[in-house]
Amino acid sequence: MKDNNVLEAKNLVAGYTDLDILNGVSIELKEDEIVSIIGPNGAGKSTLLKSIFGILKPRKGKVIFKNEDITGLKPNKIVKKGMSYVPQDKNTFPSLSVRENLEMGAFIKEDGTKEKINEILTKFPDLKEKENQKVSKLSGGQRQMVAMGRAMMLDPDALLLDEPSAGLAPNLVDEVFQKIEKINKTGTPILVVEQNARKILSISERGYVLEMGENRLEGKGKELLNNEEVEKLYLGG
């Protein structure tokens, strides 16, 4: 009997040119989980998300999503399977309004877009006030909310977030993390790459530590938080 994995990467090998950044990474994301991926710069965290989402074509290994092999599919196909991805930067359409950004998130859907937009705007009250403003006029935190809102437009079965707190002021970081928890509570499994290891581990069921493109450690979020090695390496002692 299969466990309740939504998403699974098995021994992924991937990279940009001749150089492999991932040298066989395996991760699992189960229903209702937040799973974090931490590790030093260059460990291959973002590359892992890109390989799962088809932006990079894995050289070896498999990506299984909802019991289906999606290895090597292009991102536009993977979206249709029900996975959403929020890149680290340039993750909004700046000259479009908040509402239009959300609308683009549901591009592949025929109808029900309006209702969904209103639902998302209720979840992100800050955005509600600015729904007709251009995203380029918004603050960094609000832009991140727009990006996550856009990704939620399709009610994805798995959400991939690449460093959602990057470049945000500390008070906004907390807000973004709260939103991540809130989105997860409504039943969306989330795989998140973060620099801010302490914060993300504290809200994650499980976490993986990557190093040099390989799995270094894995465990429950709380355990990793208290792990001496993790503490020494990534949590700043």
Added chain:
Amino acid sequence: MIQQLIFGIVTGSIIALGAIGLSMIYDILDLVNFAHGDFMTLGAYLTFLFNVSLNLNLILAAALGIILTGVISLILDKIMWKKLRDKGAGSITLLITAIGLALVIRNLIVFQWGGSNVGFDLPLSQNLNFHGIMISTSGVLTVVVAALLMIALDLILRKTKIGKAMRALSDNKNLARITGINVDNIILWTWGIGTSFAAVGGVLYGLNTVIRPDMGWFLLLPIFAAVILGGIGNPYGAMVGGLIIGISQEMSTIILPSSYKIAVSFVILILVMLIKPEGIFGEK
């Protein structure tokens, strides 16, 4: 003076119709479409074919000629541009392909219809005369048609899903792709709209003057100036830029010999490059 202004608005409307498509195609496909002017010519000649050779009424002939030009651009995307995109062709490759395509279209036109001027089968109409200011019926028609098309484009860009996706694509292509926007489909819409607008411009040019195989090529130069003046990739900028270039060209004939008209758009182009290279509406 008012007479020149009116000529300028008519010329400017034609330039703007060409500039809109050139700007959108550049923005969404990263393609400097040197064949854009020749699509204007093609639109005029196909209309001529339906109107004069096949004896259809001019409005029906223009509709057919314009739609057919648009369809040809869609076919070219399917058989040529898409393949180049998928191979990851760089902007220089695309540029040279476009120049080649321009030459092919122009020479096919010469081959089919010869190199000399032709004209539509027009009912004779008198110029309208307002207290000594002359304006031709075709001039009025040009400005009205161009204005209606620009309003239509504005509505498409702001109100329709396709139009919003075009703007999204021009903002951030990678994000558009990972959001699930059907990029190839939006590109086809861009070709369809851009090229048929160019064809309308070509037909209107033919109505106001004559049709000749190099008309589009010569229109392309002020069109480039209009696109850069308005801010590359901004269709609204292209509209305004087109009008400014058209009006400046015609107004210049008050003080300069009319053969310097084209030079005027280049002077404007150079000034924009020096003073505000991002164009009047450019944000980048």
